[in-house]
Every structure is written in structure tokens, then in C-alpha cells.
Amino acid sequence: xxxxxxxxxxxxxxxxxxxxxxxxxxxxxxxxxxxxxxxxxxxxxxxxxxxxxxxxxxxxxxxxxxxxxxxxxxxxxxxxxxxxxxxxxxxxxxxxxxxxxxxxxxxxxxxxxxxxxxxxxxxxxxxxxxxxxxxxxxxxxxxxxxxxxxxxxxxxxxxxxxxxxxxxxxxxxxxxxxxxxxxxxxxxxxxxxxxxxxxxxxxxxxxxxxxxxxxxxxxxxxxxxxxxxxxxx
Amino acid sequence: xxxxxxxxxxxxxxxxxxxxxxxxxxxxxxxxxxxxxxxxxxxxxxxxxxxxxxxxxxxxxxxxxxxxxxxxxxxxxxxxxxxxxxxxxxxxxxxxxxxxxxxxxxxxxxxxxxxxxxxxxxxxxxxxxxxxxxxxxxxxxxxxxxxxxxxxxxxxxxxxxxxxxxxxxxxxxxxxxxxxxxxxxxxxxxxxxxxxxxxxxxxxxxxxxxxxxxxxxxxxxxxxxxxxxxxxx
Amino acid sequence: xxxxxxxxxxxxxxxxxxxxxxxxxxxxxxxxxxxxxxxxxxxxxxxxxxxxxxxxxxxxxxxxxxxxxxxxxxxxxxxxxxxxxxxxxxxxxxxxxxxxxxxxxxxxxxxxxxxxxxxxxxxxxxxxxxxxxxxxxxxxxxxxxxxxxxxxxxxxxxxxxxxxxxxxxxxxxxxxxxxxxxxxxxxxxxxxxxxxxxxxxxxxxxxxxxxxxxxxxxxxxxxxxxxxxxxxx
Amino acid sequence: xxxxxxxxxxxxxxxxxxxxxxxxxxxxxxxxxxxxxxxxxxxxxxxxxxxxxxxxxxxxxxxxxxxxxxxxxxxxxxxxxxxxxxxxxxxxxxxxxxxxxxxxxxxxxxxxxxxxxxxxxxxxxxxxxxxxxxxxxxxxxxxxxxxxxxxxxxxxxxxxxxxxxxxxxxxxxxxxxxxxxxxxxxxxxxxxxxxxxxxxxxxxxxxxxxxxxxxxxxxxxxxxxxxxxxxxx
Numbered sequence: 001x002x003x004x005x006x007x008x009x010x011x012x013x014x015x016x017x018x019x020x021x022x023x024x025x026x027x028x029x030x031x032x033x034x035x036x037x038x039x040x041x042x043x044x045x046x047x048x049x050x051x052x053x054x055x056x057x058x059x060x061x062x063x064x065x066x067x068x069x070x071x072x073x074x075x076x077x078x079x080x081x082x083x084x085x086x087x088x089x090x091x092x093x094x095x096x097x098x099x100x101x102x103x104x105x106x107x108x109x110x111x112x113x114x115x116x117x118x119x120x121x122x123x124x125x126x127x128x129x130x131x132x133x134x135x136x137x138x139x140x141x142x143x144x145x146x147x148x149x150x151x152x153x154x155x156x157x158x159x160x161x162x163x164x165x166x167x168x169x170x171x172x173x174x175x176x177x178x179x180x181x182x183x184x185x186x187x188x189x190x191x192x193x194x195x196x197x198x199x200x201x202x203x204x205x206x207x208x209x210x211x212x213x214x215x216x217x218x219x220x221x222x223x224x225x226x227x228x229x230x231x232x233x
Numbered sequence: 234x235x236x237x238x239x240x241x242x243x244x245x246x247x248x249x250x251x252x253x254x255x256x257x258x259x260x261x262x263x264x265x266x267x268x269x270x271x272x273x274x275x276x277x278x279x280x281x282x283x284x285x286x287x288x289x290x291x292x293x294x295x296x297x298x299x300x301x302x303x304x305x306x307x308x309x310x311x312x313x314x315x316x317x318x319x320x321x322x323x324x325x326x327x328x329x330x331x332x333x334x335x336x337x338x339x340x341x342x343x344x345x346x347x348x349x350x351x352x353x354x355x356x357x358x359x360x361x362x363x364x365x366x367x368x369x370x371x372x373x374x375x376x377x378x379x380x381x382x383x384x385x386x387x388x389x390x391x392x393x394x395x396x397x398x399x400x401x402x403x404x405x406x407x408x409x410x411x412x413x414x415x416x417x418x419x420x421x422x423x424x425x426x427x428x429x430x431x432x433x434x435x436x437x438x439x440x441x442x443x444x445x446x447x448x449x450x451x452x453x454x455x456x457x458x459x460x461x462x463x464x465x466x
Numbered sequence: 467x468x469x470x471x472x473x474x475x476x477x478x479x480x481x482x483x484x485x486x487x488x489x490x491x492x493x494x495x496x497x498x499x500x501x502x503x504x505x506x507x508x509x510x511x512x513x514x515x516x517x518x519x520x521x522x523x524x525x526x527x528x529x530x531x532x533x534x535x536x537x538x539x540x541x542x543x544x545x546x547x548x549x550x551x552x553x554x555x556x557x558x559x560x561x562x563x564x565x566x567x568x569x570x571x572x573x574x575x576x577x578x579x580x581x582x583x584x585x586x587x588x589x590x591x592x593x594x595x596x597x598x599x600x601x602x603x604x605x606x607x608x609x610x611x612x613x614x615x616x617x618x619x620x621x622x623x624x625x626x627x628x629x630x631x632x633x634x635x636x637x638x639x640x641x642x643x644x645x646x647x648x649x650x651x652x653x654x655x656x657x658x659x660x661x662x663x664x665x666x667x668x669x670x671x672x673x674x675x676x677x678x679x680x681x682x683x684x685x686x687x688x689x690x691x692x693x694x695x696x697x698x699x
Numbered sequence: 700x701x702x703x704x705x706x707x708x709x710x711x712x713x714x715x716x717x718x719x720x721x722x723x724x725x726x727x728x729x730x731x732x733x734x735x736x737x738x739x740x741x742x743x744x745x746x747x748x749x750x751x752x753x754x755x756x757x758x759x760x761x762x763x764x765x766x767x768x769x770x771x772x773x774x775x776x777x778x779x780x781x782x783x784x785x786x787x788x789x790x791x792x793x794x795x796x797x798x799x800x801x802x803x804x805x806x807x808x809x810x811x812x813x814x815x816x817x818x819x820x821x822x823x824x825x826x827x828x829x830x831x832x833x834x835x836x837x838x839x840x841x842x843x844x845x846x847x848x849x850x851x852x853x854x855x856x857x858x859x860x861x862x863x864x865x866x867x868x869x870x871x872x873x874x875x876x877x878x879x880x881x882x883x884x885x886x887x888x889x890x891x892x893x894x895x896x897x898x899x900x901x902x903x904x905x906x907x908x909x910x911x912x913x914x915x916x917x918x919x920x921x922x923x924x925x926x927x928x929x930x931x932x
Binding site (some may be wrong): 352353429442445 | 496514515542545566571575577578600601603607637638639648664665669697
């Protein structure tokens with residue numbers, strides 16, 4: 001039964017990684033997506049540095065939530081595996097995505113949050129998308145990928161990862177997450193859209209006024225709150 | 234006969250919404266288009282939150298111009314229905330479009346009108362495309378979508394909605410309209426083109442001189458005035 | 467024999483207009499291309515306001531170089547016909563193109579020349595692409611399209627139209643020309659490329675130094691001068 | 700055997716030039732790629748000014764590393780051949796690429812290095828991508844293409860061409876190189892991506908802080924150093 005679950009999760013993760021490749025959000029072999037099966041104590045992630053065109057479901061690598069080690073023989077998991085692991089440990093989410101999408105990466109490189117400037121942003125994220133602090137030399141030189149995850153978690157000390165499901169790692173790039181793989185990809189896609197808008201806003205009107213909080217809340221809750229009335233029942 | 238009219242209008246609205254989806258002006262399930270049959274007292278609009286790939290003509294929702302309620306059982310209409318309703322009540326138009334097209338949304342987010350800086354703009358809109366005032370807390374917290382329509386109408390107190398068939402709702406996005414669905418979509422498409430140009434103009438030469446009014450009038454009237462001489466007779 | 471010449475020229479102009487439509491340099495029915503047969507005293511141009519998808523070679527309209535009138539019955543010629551006419555009268559060229567390509571139009575709208583900042587520019591145009599002066603009220607209100615042509619010609623009083631085969635009409639858009647239709651289109655395409663680069667240069671480093679004249683000359687003459695050594699003999 | 704080697708190298712260079720044409724990094728017939736066979740003392744390069752659609756492997760031109768002359772009869776080699784030659788003489792590389800890709804060319808035109816602002820840059824290039832000094836009048840007026848190569852080599856006096864495999868020639872455009880043709884193209888592609896990000900960074904936050912050197916080193920060495928752990932073993 002464990003094998004069945006893994007097969008199914010591998011299929012999901014394979015398909016989602018291929019969708020990510022087709023989305024224009026990744027460059028070359030960059031970018032990776034994982035999804036978790038918490039009952040099985042395992043998440044499945046893309047292997048490291050294999051061109052998207054050569055991937056098959058069986059290449060996807062199961063990793064133990066407890067040990068962080070690949071389960072069974074097979075390919076080496078994504079070099080960002082330890083970052084995904086820390087996000088699964090700290091956040092209540094079902095899938096994690098890392099891309100180098102151009103505009104979100106830009107904001108990461110200049111360490112500037114993506115402000116919530118309108119209803120499109122508020123339909124997805126309830127507030128600014130934050131940037132992590134720069135990592136220290138010890139954090140970079142040892143256990144770099146794990147520390148990347150920890151510094152993300154630290155950034156969400158006072159932010160709900162369910163209300164803002166995205167982060168920019170300083171001088172690196174974006175991570176997004178969600179209850180499942182399609183939602184995590186959708187969040188990566190919307191994040192890129194919002195980053196494009198925000199870059200254009202800042203280059204044209206650097207000191208534009210923010211929208212009122214009651215407008216943000218209205219839109220976020222219209223789609224995500226208990227009284228949500230967007231879409232079909 | 235009412236059923237025939239509705240079937241035909243549903244077909245028109247379905248096809249126009251699909252064209253909108255293919256235009257690149259909408260993102261995900263965002264964006265909606267409606268068209269009105271004033272004799273029948275009904276307009277037809279896209280349902281709320283259904284992926285474009287799953288839509289069929291029968292999903293389109295007829296709404297009463299008098300009550301604002303969906304006519305007959307069926308899907309829930311777009312969450313922006315009450316906004317469309319107020320535009321049909323106040324403006325002499327046959328179709329309304331709402332998109333989140335990137336550049337027009339940008340101008341809405343920074344509350345900056347799209348100035349009329351050249352003949353391409355004047356070929357379509359006789360003057361600046363205005364931004365609504367920010368909505369108040371009571372307007373947002375109760376009857377939000379209807380109040381969105383009312384604040385648009387208020388913006389056109391001194392502007393002719395036939396000469397400028399587009400508006401930017403503050404921190405939200407653009408609405409356009411026209412005598413029929415293709416023209417309303419064309420206006421949305423041109424608005425996005427003009428917003429791109431204006432953003433680039435403002436980031437390069439913020440204080441560029443405006444063209445003379447007689448040049449604007451010449452172009453608008455060459456295509457829209459009584460002595461229009463553009464196109465075939 | 468006149469009919470044969472016209473048939474052949476109509477085919478050329480039809481094909482070139484369709485290539486223009488596919489190039490992304492025009493929007494909707496905007497944009498037009500003409501080509502001249504000086505021996506026959508006629509140029510052929512696109513008709514006004516017909517969607518590109520409906521055009522056929524027989525729709526192309528021959529116009530007399532002497533009278534500026536359409537020759538024979540048929541469709542109304544492009545509303546910009548009188549502009550093309552004045553360019554054929556003043557410049558030694560075989561084809562004229564008008565587009566609303568986005569970046570070139572932007573420079574026209576903010577009345578800013580496209581400076582010659584590098585070798586890519588110099589490979590095509592030997593110096594800045596100029597902007598016309600704004601037209602006066604009388605020029606706009608009567609014989610507008612003819613006056614557009616005259617104001618372009620005035621702009622080239624001290625510039626060789628063979629060395630710089632492009633112009634920006636103030637608050638309007640670009641015209642390009644060349645010995646034949648493919649070259650005129652190529653110039654429109656390159657102009658747009660150069661406008662994109664120049665816009666990005668001006669938004670990033672407004673006061674960048676210009677390249678030395680000997681570098682410009684080297685590149686222009688390597689392709690266009692008597693001792694040209696680019697391409698195969 | 701020399702003929703066999705040449706046939707194989709011509710095939711490689713032909714295919715790589717076609718890939719370059721499809722990459723969006725070149726415009727028209729601009730752009731060229733060569734690859735070297737050091738044992739045979741020959742590199743093979745694209746002919747000058749032939750449209751990509753007409754190229755075949757047999758059009759590729761072998762050039763002697765010793766004399767810089769085309770070997771055997773055939774087409775005239777790319778006008779940039781002498782530049783490639785000097786790079787092969789000075790750098791330990793197997794292939795050279797020249798493009799007019801838009802953003803990299805922009806940085807060349809405003810003589811601004813592409814700073815290393817994040818991990819995506821560091822994954823490929825260990826430090827800023829430099830700009831050559833402007834060339835002098837004698838350098839431009841005689842042996843221009845050879846001097847272009849020499850001025851590139853001069854720029855790398857204190858930079859390792861293996862760690863930074865790209866350069867911007869002032870007011871001209873980018874050259875990249877690598878151990879083989881696919882890597883040289885990949886470097887051209889990544890350079891363009893990095894130039895886009897850096898242009899957006901500079902227009903938004905001109906004085907953004909640079910990342911720490913230990914972060915750059917970590918990423919460069921994770922992929923390129925002796926202890927590289929990216930990809931499969």
C-alpha cells in the first residue's frame with residue numbers, strides 16, 4: 001500500500017513539475033516542486049539537474065519527513081530538498097514550489113517586498129510578500145539548503161503562511177506553497193504576475209498610496225474566508 | 234421567443250468570453266463580459282469562478298435589468314454582476330467587459346489616469362481614461378460590487394461614456410464598454426496597448442508635453458464623427 | 467501592359483502588407499504599406515480599414531503619383547495615402563511603411579529622437595532617427611494627411627533619407643521607407659528593435675555617452691558603403 | 700581524416716547556429732557561432748550575411764587558427780571571424796557565440812557591467828560580466844574585427860575567462876564562450892536572462908546592496924567547483 005501511495009504521489013509530482021516547466025516560470029533545469037503525504041511521512045521531489053525533457057514519474061525521489069534522506073535507491077533529489085523539508089515541518093501545506101521566475105527573482109535580488117497594492121494581490125495573498133533577511137556566513141557555508149528553509153520559517157514568525165503563501169529568499173528567488181500541487185503552482189504564477197505589476201508601479205510612481213485595509217480584507221475573504229461567495233457553491 | 238433571444242445572447246456572450254480568454258487580457262478565471270438585450274430587460278453574463286475550458290453557452294447566466302437577480306435556475310453569475318448592472322442602467326451601451334489586463338491594472342493600482350498622448354489613443358478615446366476615487370469603508374463593506382458600479386458612474390459626471398468608453402477602478406482594474414461585445418473587447422485590447430505606451434512614456438519622460446486638442450479631435454472624429462472618413466463606406 | 471504591371475505590383479503590396487500584419491508591428495487594421503512604379507507613375511497601397519484577414523491582392527488600390535487620386539474604381543485607399551504620396555515625390559525610395567509599433571510610437575508620443583547609441587543602429591541608420599515638429603492647427607484641420615508628408619520632408623532638410631530611412635511623426639507614429647517593400651519592412655522591424663533598446667537605455671542611464679562617430683561610420687559603411695564587405699559578394 | 704573531422708565540426712556548427720537562430724537571441728542574419736578543433740588547428744564559423752533559412756552544413760566555413768584565413772574555397776566567413784580567432788588564441792575554450800540579444804546589447808550600449816546580484820548569476824558566472832573599453836580610432840579604422848578580439852582579451856587581464864565566460868563589447872554587443880557549442884549558447888541565453896533582471900533592478904532600486912561573496916562562491920562552486928553536488932553524479 002505504501003508503494004501504491006508513492007506511485008500515485010510520484011505521478012502527481014511528475015505532472016506538476018512538467019506543468020511548471022511549461023509555465024515559463026523556470027529556466028533550464030532550475031525550479032522544483034514537491035508534494036507531501038503526511039500519513040506516509042514522506043514527500044516526493046524532482047531529482048537534481050535532470051533536463052525536464054528526460055524526466056519520467058519513476059525519476060521522482062521520495063524523501064523521509066523524519067530523516068530528510070531519500071527513501072530507497074534512485075536518483076539524487078533536488079539540491080533544494082532540505083529547504084522543502086523545513087517548510088513541510090513548519091507550515092501546514094501539501095506542496096512546495098521553487099522557481100526562478102524573472103520578476104519575483106528580481107525582487108529577491110534587490111531585497112524588496114512585493115507590496116499589496118490592489119485587489120488582484122488581495123484575491124490571493126492577504127498582505128505583502130516578504131523577503132528573508134540575508135543569510136550569515138555560517139548559515140551559507142554549512143547546511144546551506146536547510147538554513148534557507150529555516151530563514152524562511154523565521155520570516156513568518158508574525159505572518160500566517162496560510163494567508164501569505166509565498167516568500168522571496170534574499171538574493172535568491174521565490175518559494176510558494178499551498179494545500180496541493182496545483183494551488184502551489186497557481187500561487188507561483190500569480191506571484192510572478194504581481195511582481196510584474198509591482199515593478200512597473202515602483203518604476204513609475206515610487207510613492208503610490210496603498211489601498212485601504214478594508215478593501216484588501218474584502219477581496220481576500222470574498223475568496224478565502226468562511227463567507228466566501230466567489231465561484232460556484 | 235424570449236427563450237430564443239436568450240439562447241442567441243448566451244451564444245454571443247459565450248463566444249465573446251472565450252475570445253476574451255484567448256486575448257491574454259485575463260488571468261485564470263478572472264475577467265468577465267456581459268451583453269444586454271434592453272427590449273427583453275435582461276443582460277447575460279459569465280458565471281462565477283468556472284475555468285474557461287469548462288464553459289459552454291448554457292452556463293451563461295441571464296440577469297434581470299430591473300431586479301439584478303439571475304433569471305431562472307442555473308449557475309451563480311459573476312461576482313461582478315452588480316457592477317455591470319449599474320453600468321447598463323447609467324450608460325447607453327450594449328456590452329461591458331472587465332479584465333485584469335496587466336498595464337491597465339497597474340494604472341488602477343497607482344491611481345493614475347491614462348493620458349491621451351497621441352493619435353492612437355485619440356482614434357479610440359477622446360481624452361484621458363479616468364480613475365475612480367477610492368471607495369469608502371461603508372461602500373466596500375456593504376453592496377461592494379454595486380457601489381463599484383456607482384463610483385464608476387460618478388466618475389463620468391463630466392465625461393461622455395460614448396467618447397471615453399473605459400475606466401480604471403482605483404486599486405482594482407479596468408472596465409470597458411461599447412455598443413456591442415466585439416467593440417467592448419476591442420476597447421479593452423486598445424486600452425491595454427495605450428496603458429503600455431503611457432507607462433513607458435512616464436518612466437522615460439515624465440513631463441512630456443501633451444498633443445494639441447485639435448490633433449486629438451481630428452483623429453477621434455476621423456473615425457467616429459459624423460464626417461468620418463476612415464474605412465470603407 | 468499597364469494592367470500587368472499593376473497586377474504584379476498589387477501582388478507585391480498585398481504580400482508585403484500581410485507580412486506586416488504578421489510582424490506584430492501593427493495593431494488591428496492600423497498600419498499600411500505601399501510600393502511605387504515610377505515608370506508607370508503609380509503607387510499601390512492598402513485600402514482603408516479592411517481587416518487584414520479579408521484582404522486579397524485585388525483590394526490593393528493604385529494611386530496616381532501626379533494627381534494623388536485612386537486610379538480606376540475600387541476601394542477607398544488608406545487614409546494615410548496623401549502622406550505616402552508626398553514621400554514618393556520628395557524621396558528617392560521604392561516603398562513606404564507606416565506602423566503603430568509600440569516602442570517607435572512611444573518615442574513619437576514623447577517627441578524624443580531615437581539616438582544612435584551602438585553598432586546595431588549604425589548597421590541600418592547613419593545617425594539619430596528624428597521626430598517631426600508638431601503640426602500647426604491649419605496643417606491639421608485641412609489637408610492633414612498631405613501635410614503630415616510635408617512635415618516629414620521638412621524634417622529631412624539636412625538629413626539624407628537614404629542614410630536614415632525612418633522618421634517619427636510627433637504624437638503619431640513611425641514611417642519607414644526603402645528601395646523596395648522587403649527593405650522598408652526590415653527598416654520598420656529594426657526601428658522597433660532600436661526603439662526598445664533606446665527606451666531601456668534612457669530609463670536606466672539617461673546620460674550615457676554616445677559612441678564615437680568613427681565607430682558609427684565603420685558599421686554603416688561596412689554594410690552600405692562602396693567598400694562594403696558584409697555578406698557574400 | 701581531416702575531411703571527416705571538418706564534416707563533423709561543420710555539422711555541429713551548423714546545428715548550433717540554427718539553434719541560435721531559434722533562440723530569439725539574434726535578429727535577422729546577425730549573430731554567429733563557431734567551434735574549434737585545436738588538434739586540426741581549425742575553427743568552423745557561419746558564413747557572412749546568409750539568411751538562416753538558407754544555411755546548410757556545407758556552407759559553414761573552416762578557418763585556420765594560424766593564419767586566420769578561410770581554408771579551401773567556399774563562402775566568405777562571418778565578418779566577425781577575426782574576433783573569434785583572437786578569443787581562441789587567448790582563451791581555453793571550444794566555442795564562441797556572438798549575438799545581438801536585446802538586454803545584453805543594451806548594457807553594451809550604455810557601457811555598464813552586469814553586476815552579480817544573486818544566486819542565479821552565481822550559478823553561471825563568478826562575478827560581474829565586464830564591458831570592454833571603447834576602441835580607439837586606429838583600432839576601429841584598421842583591423843577592426845581583430846582589434847575587437849584583442850580588446851576583449853585585454854578586459855580579461857584580471858578575470859578568469861573560465862569563471863566569467865561572457866563579455867560586453869562597448870556600444871556593440873555580447874560575446875560568450877564555453878568548452879563546447881551547447882555551453883556557449885547556454886551562456887548566451889543565461890546572460891540575456893541576467894541582463895533583463897539587472898536592467899529591472901537598476902531601474903527600480905539603483906543602489907541595491909550586493910550579495911555577500913560567500914553566497915556567490917557557494918553557488919558557483921556548488922555547480923562548478925571540485926566538490927560540485929548539483930545534478931546527478
